[in-house]
Each structure stands twice: as C-alpha cells, then as structure tokens.
Amino acid sequence: MSIEIVNVGKRFGDFVALDEVSVSIPSGRLTALLGPSGGGKSTLLRIVAGLERADTGKVEIEGVDATGLPPQKRNVGFVFQQYAAFKHLSVRRNVAFGLEIRKRPKDEIRRRVDELLALVHLEQFADRLPAQLSGGQRQRMALARALAVEPTVLLLDEPFGALDAKVRKELRDWLRRLHDEVHVTTVFVTHDQEEALEVADEIVVINDGRVEQIGSPDELYDRPANEFVMRFLGPVTQLGDQLVRPHDLQLSTEGGDQAGLPGRVTRVTRIGFEIRVEVTADDGQTVTVTLTRNEFLALGIQADSAVRIRLAPNSPTTTATSPAQRAAAPSLAATH
Numbered sequence: 001m002s003i004e005i006v007n008v009g010k011r012f013g014d015f016v017a018l019d020e021v022s023v024s025i026p027s028g029r030l031t032a033l034l035g036p037s038g039g040g041k042s043t044l045l046r047i048v049a050g051l052e053r054a055d056t057g058k059v060e061i062e063g064v065d066a067t068g069l070p071p072q073k074r075n076v077g078f079v080f081q082q083y084a085a086f087k088h089l090s091v092r093r094n095v096a097f098g099l100e101i102r103k104r105p106k107d108e109i110r111r112r113v114d115e116l117l118a119l120v121h122l123e124q125f126a127d128r129l130p131a132q133l134s135g136g137q138r139q140r141m142a143l144a145r146a147l148a149v150e151p152t153v154l155l156l157d158e159p160f161g162a163l164d165a166k167v168r169k170e171l172r173d174w175l176r177r178l179h180d181e182v183h184v185t186t187v188f189v190t191h192d193q194e195e196a197l198e199v200a201d202e203i204v205v206i207n208d209g210r211v212e213q214i215g216s217p218d219e220l221y222d223r224p225a226n227e228f229v230m231r232f233l234g235p236v237t238q239l240g241d242q243l244v245r246p247h248d249l250q251l252s253t254e255g256g257d258q259a260g261l262p263g264r265v266t267r268v269t270r271i272g273f274e275i276r277v278e279v280t281a282d283d284g285q286t287v288t289v290t291l292t293r294n295e296f297l298a299l300g301i302q303a304d305s306a307v308r309i310r311l312a313p314n315s316p317t318t319t320a321t322s323p324a325q326r327a328a329a330p331s332l333a334a335t336h
C-alpha cells in the first residue's frame with residue numbers, strides 16, 4: 001500500500017469534517033475520492049499533502065510516517081482546480097521550476113522538461129506564457145510541473161472542475177492514458193460519479209466526513225454497500241421496498257409474461273436515445289423504467305397501457321430506508 005490513512009479525524013471548530021477515516025490507497029493506481037460537496041474529500045487530500053494537520057490519526061506514505069512532516073518533505077505533487085502558474089514565466093520555465101530550485105544540472109532539466117512537455121502534449125507551446133494557454137492546456141502544464149520532481153504520489157483536487165464539459169471529458173481520457181504511461185500513485189478528488197467510474201481503478205466514497213465504501217467501479221456499481229452509494233452512483237427508482245436502477249427494470253404487456261408488479265403507464269418521455277416510462281403500480285407506487293428506443297417500440301406501449309414490471313436477473317438492489325414515493329395525480333398525457 002502506498003498511502004495508509006489511519007483513523008484520521010479533523011474538526012473545524014465544532015464541525016466534524018473527518019470522523020475517524022481509515023483508507024489504504026494502493027501503489028501505482030488511480031484512486032478517486034468521490035462524494036458530495038462538503039463531504040470532506042478536499043480536507044482528506046490536504047491532510048495527505050501536509051497542507052492541513054489532522055487532529056487525530058496517522059498518514060503513512062510509502063512506509064514513511066508523514067503525519068508530522070511538512071509538505072515539501074512528503075514528496076507529493078499537487079494540482080488544484082485553479083492552478084496558480086507563474087504568470088511571467090514561460091510554460092517551459094513553469095515546468096522546470098521545481099527542478100531549478102533543486103539545482104539540478106541544466107542539461108538534465110532541459111531533457112526532463114522536453115520529456116514532460118511531450119507527455120502532456122504541450123511541446124509546441126513551450127515558449128508561451130500561461131495566459132496564452134486554454135484552461136485545459138494550463139491544467140496539463142500544472143500536471144507536468146507536478147510530475148517534474150518525480151513525486152511518490154500525485155494529488156489532484158478537482159483538477160478539471162473549472163473547465164467546460166467537453167474539455168473536461170477530453171482531459172479525463174487523457175489523464176487515464178497518462179496514468180497508464182507513468183503509473184505514479186494518483187489520488188484525485190471529484191464530486192462527479194461519471195468521472196470517477198470512468199477514470200479510477202479504485203473509488204473511495206466519502207460523505208459527511210466518513211467513508212461509505214471503497215472498491216473498484218464495478219464493485220461499487222454492482223454491489224453498493226448502502227442506500228447512499230446506490231443513489232450517488234446513478235439514477236434509482238423504488239420497487240416495493242427495494243431501490244433499483246431504472247434500466248434494470250423490464251416491462252411486459254398483457255398477453256406477455258405475467259410475472260411482476262402490475263400497473264399502468266402514466267407518462268412516457270423520450271430523452272435522447274432512451275425512453276423513460278413512468279408506471280403507477282396498482283398499489284399506488286410510481287416506478288420509473290428506462291428502455292432503449294427499440295425495446296420501447298417492440299413493446300408497443302403508450303400512456304394508460306397495462307404493464308407488469310420486473311427486475312432483470314442479477315441486478316443490484318438495496319433496501320430503501322425512506323418511504324416509497326406515491327403517485328400524486330397520475331397524468332395520462334404522453335410526451336414524445
């Protein structure tokens with residue numbers, strides 16, 4: 001294990017930001033700290049970086065007790081959402097900065113910076129100033145600068161958070177490929193479940209200062225430990241007392257399979273490639289089912305059709321603790 005976080009607690013006044021958090025972060029992997037805003041992700045990352053002191057507990061980095069060490073002695077690279085570059089220095093000098101203050105030989109610095117600029121695809125921008133880069137390019141420069149001093153771990157706090165959705169997605173793919181090339185132990189904070197599921201090897205779900213679950217994207221998605229994780233990782237609907245994913249539900253019509261919960265279609269909404277069908281079960285519960293367009297057309301259903309709802313085999317479920325949603329005033333209007 002590369003980073004061992006053991007019983008770390010942190011308060012701000014009376015507010016408990018982290019409550020006895022223990023996490024083992026494996027070497028050479030890309031780990032996401034995922035959770036809602038205010039849950040404590042950044043605080044935990046800052047404690048690992050040494051930018052914040054834990055009140056209790058211990059942080060070990062590659063077998064070394066780092067709990068009392070200042071940031072510069074921890075050999076960590078850090079990238080924030082809003083990267084503070086040296087505005088008056090070129091991209092090349094920004095990337096070289098950490099090596100220059102370590103007084104490495106000039107030749108070595110030039111070679112290393114060229115390698116890093118190639119790695120982050122910024123060779124042709126080496127002589128520009130940071131202000132002459134796009135937001136995505138600036139974050140790539142920040143990563144090159146963090147990697148320059150060969151950190152043991154790379155810590156990224158919502159590195160793409162300030163960028164628009166398209167650039168964000170590109171950088172996400174790029175980070176995954178970069179990590180496959182460099183293999184430096186990386187921990188990144190995100191509140192975006194899709195980002196975590198797509199990029200991370202391992203996800204730590206943090207909420208309310210506590211760890212809700214740790215696992216691979218598949219483990220979290222297929223075997224959520226509790227209602228919070230189930231709800232946070234994707235859309236849910238309630239069937240009886242179980243929370244399920246709307247795309248794990250199947251519908252059958254009269255004359256078809258007679259297993260499952262009977263009800264009537266109350267609303268049909270098309271959202272891009274999928275069709276969202278709202279069914280009011282005979283017991284009053286409203287259940288949302290998502291179908292592909294082809295599945296929907298094959299069923300030939302419309303508003304007021306009688307249907308049965310069934311859960312596809314081997315689908316993840318968790319027991320709901322909140323009461324089932326009841327249909328308020330069932331609308332018979334269908335929209336396409």
Ligand SMILES: Nc1ncnc2c1ncn2[C@@H]1O[C@H](COP(=O)(O)OP(=O)(O)OP(=O)(O)O)[C@@H](O)[C@H]1O
Nearest residue numbers: 012017035036037038039040041042043044189191
């Ligand atoms: N220096 C501070 N003083 C007081 N409260 C703080 C301080 N830093 C963080 N907090 C509080 O601790 C809680 C956890 O903050 P943290 O930034 O770790 O959450 P987060 O999960 O990273 O959320 P976000 O995604 O919004 O950054 C928040 O409620 C925040 O207001």
